[in-house]
Amino acid sequence: MNTKAEQTKSVNALDIGKLVLAGLVLAAGIFAYSWFGSDSSIPQSVLMLGVLAALIVALAIGAFTAPGRRVRAFLGESQFELRKVVWPTRDETLKTTGIIMVVVVILSLLLGLIDLILKSVVLDWLLKLGS
CATH class of the missing domain: 1.20.5 (Single alpha-helices involved in coiled-coils or other helix-helix interfaces)
Structure with a gap:
């Protein structure tokens, strides 16, 4: 068991701005999908690629915030622990x-x-x- 005390970490204004920007990019991708989805001239695969690109950009922006770094550290530790499992x-x-x-x-x-x-x-x- 980890004996370290859990410290509350505040998120600064720059991180909040980055997270809001990531949310806006993702929302823009979803909005573009629904807006251009009714137009039959654009293939569905292109629309899905647009949403996927928006998701990747939003995740990339979010990864450079303090919460994003904590998530990346958690995923790295989880992967390390998975190597210890005896299947x-x-x-x-x-x-x-x-x-x-x-x-x-x-x-x-x-x-x-x-x-x-x-x-x-x-x-x-x-x-x-x-x-």
């Missing part, structure tokens, strides 16, 4: 899957049997006693 082998995966399937079948049969017993108790015994 199961194919044989272990198949055995575990088989065990889970057997347990599911056994539990479904058990629950079906309990349902059948409760149905017979309620319908045959309890309802006949009341009449």
Whole structure:
């Protein structure tokens, strides 16, 4: 567990301006897609490339802000931690899957049997006693 105290980091005005600019670029890309989407002379693939370009530019602008640097650091640490994961082998995966399937079948049969017993108790015994 990380024992460092989490510090609140304020975002300065320049970073806020960059984030607003990134949002405006993305909104402009989406607006252009919807505006020119009704015009049948522009292919749909070109419109999608425009939105993708706007998204990439917006992400690039946002990456150079303090929150963007924190996200990049987080992604780098996550990638480092993923290298530490020991993934199961194919044989272990198949055995575990088989065990889970057997347990599911056994539990479904058990629950079906309990349902059948409760149905017979309620319908045959309890309802006949009341009449």
